[in-house]
Amino acid sequence: MTLAEEFRSRNFSIYGQWTGVLCIILCFALGIANIFHLHLIILFSIICLVCAFILIFVEIPLLLRICPTSAGFDNFIRKFSSNYMRAGIYGVMSLIQWLGIIVKATSLIAAAVVLLIAAAFYALAGIKGQQFQGSKTLGGQGVAQMIV
Template sequence: MTLADEFRSRNFSIYGQWLGVLCIILGFALGIANIFHFNLLILFSIILLVCSFILIFIEIPLLLRICPTSAKFDVFIRRFTTNYMRAAIYGLMSLVQWLSIIVDASSLIVAAVFLMLAGVCYALAGLKHQDFVGSKTLGGQGVAQMIV
């Protein structure tokens, strides 16, 4: 299945996964860009950087096989294999970034919006009873088994 075929499948978990990859990129970029504020936004920037690091392992399962991680971290990451659990973690991460508005309106709002969109895609996949389907491009079904 090619990338175009994945997007044509109308499976919202694929859309959520690719929005998650976009959230990883935005998270690192915006987290670093906002870490230079001299107020409480530093805390929200650090949280966004940590969230981006966690999202890398959630969205790109191939990395769990390649990178040496602890057993506790692997168990934590493997909790997010269903659409509802992924929607929950994205919703929580989005909520934290929306709370950054309390301190100051900044570009962290962009991260909050995209985290929310990814969470909505996963929630829609769950509501439509679509099975979670990982993108083969990101190391989903079949790719991780070929490495071992």
């Protein structure tokens, strides 16, 4: 299945996964950009950076095969294999970044918005009863099994 066919499938988990890739990029970039504030917002930027690294392993399953990680970390990441669990983790990450507004309004709001959109896509996939379908481009369904 090509990337265009994946988007035409109308499976919200595909949309959520690609929005998740955008979240990884945004969380990493905005986490670094906001870490230089001399304010409590540093805590939220560090949390945003940690979220980016967690999301890399959640959204790109191929990395669990090729990166040396512990069994505990692998089990933690594998908990997020369903649409509802992914919606939950994105929702929690978004909520944390929204709480950063209490401290100071920064560009981390963009990360909070995109994390919320990804959570909504995964929640819609769960509500519609769609099975989680990982993108083949990102190492899902067959690609990760070929690398042993």
